[in-house]
Amino acid sequence: MGQTTIPYHFFRGGTSRGPYFRREDLPKDRETLAKVLVAALGSGQKLNIDGIGGGAAVTTKVAMLSKSETEGCDIDYFFAQVGVEDGLVDFKPTCGNILSGVGPAAIEMGLIVPQGDVTRIRVHSVNTGAKVEAVVRTPGGAVSYEGEAAIDGVPGTSAPVYLNFMDVVGSVTGALLPTGNLRDVIDGIEVTCMDVAMPVVIARARDFGLSGAESAAELDENRAFYDRMEPMRREAGRLMGMGDVSNSVTPKFAILSEPRHGGTVTARYFMPKNCHPTMAVTGAQCLASCVLTPGTVAEGLFTAPEGKPALVLLEHPSGVIDVTVDYSTGPEGFQLNSAGLLRTARLLARGEVMVPSRIWAGK
Structure with a gap:
């Protein structure tokens, strides 16, 4: 042939x-x-x-x-x-x-x-x-x-x-918060399940005993973390109305921690079987939206960016990605108008x- x-x-x-x-x-x-x-x-x-x-x-x-x-x-x-x-x-x-x-x-x-x-x-x-x-x-x-x-x-x-x-907003599930909650608890850990450009399950690094500043390689070697994270991701997928996600790369998973290099927050994003060496553009929009939404797991990790549109700086394993978010807040909560990024x-x-x-x- x-x-x-x-x-x-x-x-x-x-x-x-x-x-x-x-x-x-x-x-x-x-x-x-x-x-x-x-x-x-x-x-x-x-x-x-x-x-x-x-x-x-x-x-x-x-x-x-x-x-x-x-x-x-x-x-x-x-x-x-x-x-x-x-x-x-x-x-x-x-x-x-x-x-x-x-x-x-x-x-x-x-x-x-x-x-x-x-x-x-x-x-x-x-x-x-x-x-x-x-x-x-x-x-x-x-x-x-x-x-x-x-x-x-x-x-x-x-x-x-x-x-x-x-x-x-609601790119896959049809809702900003697919579970209807700002925070859910899965396996004893608080998470925010959010869908902006990409459905992502977001947690705090410290709740896994991590600093959040680990390199991608260090996280990939930490199989105990993945062994706990993956069942949580699958359960979150079920709660988000996505069904059985065991053979899907969505929802993604991310952990947040305090900024260390002048950014808004430190983030690590998983694809989900390994840590992204930088940051996904879609994931960055979801994480930036999480940062700007009061009451999520991101609250308390950073000083909120001022002004609208807001510039959110996400520190990732290889540097920083900037997300400019045009949004509003009101009785219905966080409303995303648009998100802009520069790429090459x-x-x-x-x-x-x-x-x-x-x-x-x-x-």
């Missing part, structure tokens, strides 16, 4: 990377699509040696793009999280870091025509229904990757990509990836 060739662009988006495909170049049915993505990335082996994955959850992500069928949007962005070793594909979540590359990729693929020196692209997240405006530099009608923007977790500087998130992206390669024809013979 031969191999099937599939055209792709390979991007670093924020602090993640992976292949970006045109949706029309892949199988329509999800079962076959999952098999193709597993083969393309080499899932099932820790180094992804037989594919183009990078052996980490932040490097086994996939973006699939098409002209949008949603009114008011330009591009439909369909995301897949491919497991590193388990051969599983999760189509439930989205990824804000990979989203950073969607605007540039859409232009490179010919799905979007640049508009002057700056191109604004309205992106519809197929997985969650969220709408995001991506602002991309396009001097001379081409994507610029050179610039002065720096993000922690990525060396050097690049052209900025601005992301303005809207309609992200770079085209790393383009060409064709091969999968065995026995898995998919092509269109």
Whole structure:
């Protein structure tokens, strides 16, 4: 048997990377699509040696793009999280870091025509229904990757990509607080279950006997923490109305502690089988919203940021991520209007990836 060739662009988006495909170049049915993505990335082996994955959850992500069928949007962005070793594909979540590359990729693929020196692209997240405006530099009608923007977790500087998130409250569950409570107690530990761009179960680091300043590697070596955290995450998923989440990467889990380097709060975010080396863009919005909502587990860990919109600085294992939150508070509680972040992206390669024809013979 031969191999099937599939055209792709390979991007670093924020602090993640992976292949970006045109949706029309892949199988329509999800079962076959999952098999193709597993083969393309080499899932099932820790180094992804037989594919183009990078052996980490932040490097086994996939973006699939098409002209949008949603009114008011330009591009439909369909995301897949491919497991590193388990051969599983999760189509439930989205990824804000990979989203950073969607605007540039859409232009490179010919799905979007640049508009002057700056191109604004309205992106519809197929997985969650969220709408995001991506602002991309396009001097001379081409994507610029050179610039002065720096993000922690990525060396050097690049052209900025601005992301303005809207309609992200209740992205998966339909509610800011899916359990109806500001705090729940699971296995004796207080948590806040919140859904803003990504459903996240949030706890205080000290309640696990942690400082919260541990490195990602130190946390990943602490298997006793994971052994306690994972059952809590599954129970939280049930309480949030998400059913059995044992084979899903959502909800995510995060722990908060006091700031140490001038930020608003220190955060560690789990994917969930290991600690994110930096911070997920979607997770950052949820954690920033948790910080700004009175009565959550974040209360008492920080000095509240002043002004509206509020600038929330989340300290993560590789530095800091800034989230600008436009919000209001009233009788109905915290109301998120929009959340903005600065990211960068770079085209790393383009060409064709091969999968065995026995898995998919092509269109």
